[in-house]
Amino acid sequence: DRVDVHEYCRQNPSLSDEIRQLFAAVVVTENAGKQVPLSRDLVEYNEPFDAGMECPCPFGEFELLGELGRGGMGVVFKARHLRLGRLIAVKMILQGEMASVEDRQRFMAEAKAAAKLQHDSIVSVYEVGQHQGRLYFCMELITGMTLLEELADRPCSPHRAATILRQLADAMSYAHSQGILHRDLKPSNILITEQGDAKISDFGLAKQVTDPSLKLAEMTLTGAIIGTPSYMSPEQAAGARGEVGPSSDIYGLGSILYHMLTGRAPFQADSPVDTLLMVMDQESIILK
Secondary structure: OOOOHHHHHHHOHHHHHHHHHHHHHHHHHHHOOOOOOEOHHHOOOOOOOOOOOOOOEEEOOEEEEEEEEEOOOEEEEEEEEOOOOEEEEEEEEOOHHHOOHHHHHHHHHHHHHHHHOOOOOEOOEEEEEEEOOEEEEEEOOOOOEEHHHHOOOOOOOHHHHHHHHHHHHHHHHHHHHOOEEOOOOOHHHEEEOOOOOEEEOOOOOOEEOOOOOOOHHHOOEOOOOOEOOOOOOHHHHOHHHOOEOHHHHHHHHHHHHHHHHHOOOOOOOOOHHHHHHHHHHOOOHHHO
């Protein structure tokens, strides 16, 4: 059964600290044996991409011009669509032909979720395909920077932060209306155009709810821990004990707002597990 930690703490105020610590430890222990798709933002990740992929090089209908970035699952290239003569971004699965069935399914789920969404503040996906065993999708090329890079030197002004948050909130309201949860909102997944507008990218942990007509309160899911610890909601940190829904993405927007105004993530520790414990064990400053 799902445990209501807050209710237990309310009933036993003298033991509330111990209850929260115990609950956090139990959740981490339960997920220790699972393949937990935590974002690798907080851990060192140096797995090389195919060394034979030297740019510029042909790739199906595209010419790969150079690597733009990579994450725990995919690598993104700046590319030219040879038939259309336009510059685009091509994302392909990081492990190439060696990718597991689960990784390939997640990659395709990201492509399908993103391709379904047409919004000014969401990076557009144009095409999904496979070339020589490599899954890929091509998308809108954003030549600016990530929000994380914009925040590297100093926080945003309140007006700038409010402007960005309004664009992101409008985009996520639209995504939720289409039955899609992002589940990994954070500054590094927000791209800033040369005009200064914000666009949401990286739907690698997105989940499509089969019936988009569901009310927001009904769009909840349970499962393993997913997301990036520093920005995830308590119910995401709770893994199988938590119910992840649209409110989890709203919490993610609050985490981004906090970072924009303060210059740091709401929760930071020496390791992802320690950060998870902080998220579950401390009352969130985002909710105050």
